[in-house]
Amino acid sequence: MTLLAQIKLAAAEALQHLYPDMEMANAVITINQTKPEFTGDYTVVLFPFVKLLRQKPEAIGNKLGDYLIEKTGLFSGYEIVSGFLNLTVRDSYWISFLLNHFNDTRFGEKRGTQRRVMVEYSSPNTNKPLHFGHLRNIFLGYAASGILKATGNQVIKANLINDRGIHICKSMIAWQRYAGNTGPEDTNTKGDHFVGDYYVKFNTAYKKEIAELIANGMTEATAEKEAPIMTEAQELLRKWEANDSEVRNLWQKMNNWVYKGFDETYDKLGIDFDKVYLESETYLLGKNIVAEGVAKGVLYKKEDGSVWIDLTNEGLDHKLLLRGDGTSVYITQDLGTAKLKYDDYKLDESIYVIADEQNYHMQVLKLILKRLGEPCSDGIYHLSYGMVELPSGRMKSREGTVVDADDMIDEMISLARQQTEQAGKTEGFTIEELATLYNTIGLGALKFYLLRVDPKKKMIFNPQESIDLHGFTATFIQYAHARICSILRREELPILPPTPRFQGFTHSQDVTKAEKDLMVALEQYPNVLDEAGATYNPSLLCNYTFHLAQLFNSFYDEHSISKAENEEKKNLRIMIIVMTAQILRHSMNLLGINLPDKM
RNA sequence: GGCUCGGUAGCUCAGUUGGAUAGAGCAUCAGCCUUCUAAGCUGAGGGUCAUUGGUUCGAAUCCAAUCCGAGUCACCA
Numbered sequence: 001m002t003l004l005a006q007i008k009l010a011a012a013e014a015l016q017h018l019y020p021d022m023e024m025a026n027a028v029i030t031i032n033q034t035k036p037e038f039t040g041d042y043t044v045v046l047f048p049f050v051k052l053l054r055q056k057p058e059a060i061g062n063k064l065g066d067y068l069i070e071k072t073g074l075f076s077g078y079e080i081v082s083g084f085l086n087l088t089v090r091d092s093y094w095i096s097f098l099l100n101h102f103n104d105t106r107f108g109e110k111r112g113t114q115r116r117v118m119v120e121y122s123s124p125n126t127n128k129p130l131h132f133g134h135l136r137n138i139f140l141g142y143a144a145s146g147i148l149k150a151t152g153n154q155v156i157k158a159n160l161i162n163d164r165g166i167h168i169c170k171s172m173i174a175w176q177r178y179a180g181n182t183g184p185e186d187t188n189t190k191g192d193h194f195v196g197d198y199y200v201k202f203n204t205a206y207k208k209e210i211a212e213l214i215a216n217g218m219t220e221a222t223a224e225k226e227a228p229i230m231t232e233a234q235e236l237l238r239k240w241e242a243n244d245s246e247v248r249n250l251w252q253k254m255n256n257w258v259y260k261g262f263d264e265t266y267d268k269l270g271i272d273f274d275k276v277y278l279e280s281e282t283y284l285l286g287k288n289i290v291a292e293g294v295a296k297g298v299l300y301k302k303e304d305g306s307v308w309i310d311l312t313n314e315g316l317d318h319k320l321l322l323r324g325d326g327t328s329v330y331i332t333q334d335l336g337t338a339k340l341k342y343d344d345y346k347l348d349e350s351i352y353v354i355a356d357e358q359n360y361h362m363q364v365l366k367l368i369l370k371r372l373g374e375p376c377s378d379g380i381y382h383l384s385y386g387m388v389e390l391p392s393g394r395m396k397s398r399e400g401t402v403v404d405a406d407d408m409i410d411e412m413i414s415l416a417r418q419q420t421e422q423a424g425k426t427e428g429f430t431i432e433e434l435a436t437l438y439n440t441i442g443l444g445a446l447k448f449y450l451l452r453v454d455p456k457k458k459m460i461f462n463p464q465e466s467i468d469l470h471g472f473t474a475t476f477i478q479y480a481h482a483r484i485c486s487i488l489r490r491e492e493l494p495i496l497p498p499t500p501r502f503q504g505f506t507h508s509q510d511v512t513k514a515e516k517d518l519m520v521a522l523e524q525y526p527n528v529l530d531e532a533g534a535t536y537n538p539s540l541l542c543n544y545t546f547h548l549a550q551l552f553n554s555f556y557d558e559h560s561i562s563k564a565e566n567e568e569k570k571n572l573r574i575m576i577i578v579m580t581a582q583i584l585r586h587s588m589n590l591l592g593i594n595l596p597d598k599m
Numbered sequence: 600g601g602c603u604c605g606g607u608a609g610c611u612c613a614g615u616u617g618g619a620u621a622g623a624g625c626a627u628c629a630g631c632c633u634u635c636u637a638a639g640c641u642g643a644g645g646g647u648c649a650u651u652g653g654u655u656c657g658a659a660u661c662c663a664a665u666c667c668g669a670g671u672c673a674c675c676a
Binding site: 032035038051083167320327441453456460462469547553 | 603610616620624634675
């Protein structure tokens with residue numbers, strides 16, 4: 001049990017015992033970490049009891065404090081400051097905490113119920129390369145997966161690739177017109193970029209054709225519909241759906257180029273999936289669910305044959321589920337895919353990492369499945385995140401303002417190289433080691449930058465200012481870790497020293513403020529991890545880990561480890577830094593961020 | 600217009616179920632390397648927590664109204 005939980009429990013018992021007449025149900029016990037300007041570690045807020053007991057806070061605080069000291073053995077003293085009972089935890093508590101956990105590589109994890117949870121993320125279209133916005137999605141999904149796994153779930157990482165539809169046909173028609181049968185290898189282009197280039201070419205040509213038609217007297221609306229390149233793209237889509245082998249072959253060929261490009265990017269990022277769904281294989285699903293719904297009377301059919309659901313009871317609208325010609329709309333296939341996932345894995349929970357522009361869509365999806373009586377409905381959770389914007393506003397692929405993912409990755413790695421060289425820290429590394437290091441630093445910075453903000457908030461990214469490697473960054477955490485490893489190397493200790501050296505450890509000296517601050521923070525890790533899992537919020541780990549690294553840096557500045565005052569202090573501090581490094585690694589690993597031993 | 604989300608230092612963001620004088624980072628300024636890695640540490644300045652009212656011992660946090668911004672409300676995906 002965490003210290004906070006122990007204190008809360010002890011306080012509840014104490015109050016029950018001291019004031020049996022007080023209605024505990026009305027008393028909310030609030031325990032906070034004591035503010036740094038006061039002595040103490042944790043604080044019980046006394047105000048709620050003052051009213052119930054009609055006694056002064058000092059009187060309640062004294063009785064409560066005395067009782068807690070006597071009965072729990074957790075505390076060495078207390079102080080009452082204007083309605084707050086500040087409790088000081090015994091040094092011996094911290095020491096035994098350290099001895100128990102300092103080299104526990106799974107500290108903070110829960111061996112839980114092993115619920116089956118799927119996390120769907122990335123989910124790209126295959127008509128253009130990944131951009132900066134996708135990166136937020138990908139990192140969030142990967143991090144959430146890691147956190148959920150560590151908090152006791154069995155996690156399936158899934159990618160649903162949107163490999164069919166009009167947008168792919170646009171790239172295809174442009175390729176047919178302009179590529180002269182060339183491929184990525186002919187132009188030495190990454191496959192996804194190659195196909196993306198033709199998507200851009202489509203839009204350029206489309207715009208030009210519209211302008212010409214308008215110049216010839218056509219209205220804009222008609223021109224948009226009748227521009228030849230658009231009608232040709234639509235013709236491709238029809239042929240694709242009719243299984244035209246020539247069109248299917250081209251489609252397959254271009255998609256394969258794109259997959260190769262995506263895989264390269266995922267590899268660079270260290271991102272992977274356990275299961276890939278292709279929309280071309282799932283887009284027809286859902287129709288029978290809809291048919292069943294009509295039969296059950298949950299859905300209704302209009303005269304033109306289109307199928308709808310009435311959601312006005314929930315304050316929403318009528319929603320179309322099937323077109324009059326019997327073809328699917330977007331949500332139809334989503335209904336089917338939700339059920340497919342559920343049936344494939346017997347999921348307890350199905351998480352969708354999708355931008356907040358689709359909040360309404362996801363709400364409706366869950367609701368419809370519920371109405372249809374599909375058991376997969378309950379487990380659906382939309383991990384909604386805010387879009388990444390530029391200072392000039394939203395990124396628009398048509399206006400060419402998107403920040404490309406591959407470019408960004410390369411820029412970050414090169415920034416890491418520049419800064420390392422500039423700081424003169426390249427000595428003692430081989431060329432290969434340096435390449436790895438730049439990757440670790442560059443990608444770490446990128447991931448941390450996108451994960452450190454609360455997912456539900458939109459974020460503004462300024463490419464000019466780029467991403468810093470100082471302050472609230474992964475680099476800061478990596479640096480703290482490298483410093484610890486450096487000390488351990490000097491002491492000729494492995495990163496996780498075996499316990500015998502510390503087994504007979506006893507303490508006779510007071511712990512210093514810097515030592516205790518660090519131990520207090522270490523003890524809180526399980527709570528933070530738990531909260532990050534419960535709220536699907538990786539940014540909590542960023543905040544916590546940064547804070548821990550900050551505490552370490554202050555500690556490091558104040559105390560020598562290798563040249564500690566005596567053997568006892570040295571061993572204590574080694575345990576502290578070993579555990580600090582262990583938790584830095586553990587938490588960052590969940591986010592997909594590596595920490596180097598040396599930098 | 601309906602619904603949803605947001606507004607905290609010059610900028611980017613934290614701020615647990617209401618708790619002490621609202622915190623970090625960046626930027627600015629002043630210090631700290633002969634000592635385990637200065638990608639660091641210490642300190643200073645910087646705030647009408649969008650506005651107004653309410654709830655109470657206590658509100659950035661809860662409620663109401665207003666202002667501003669974003670998203671969404673397709674037989675697009």
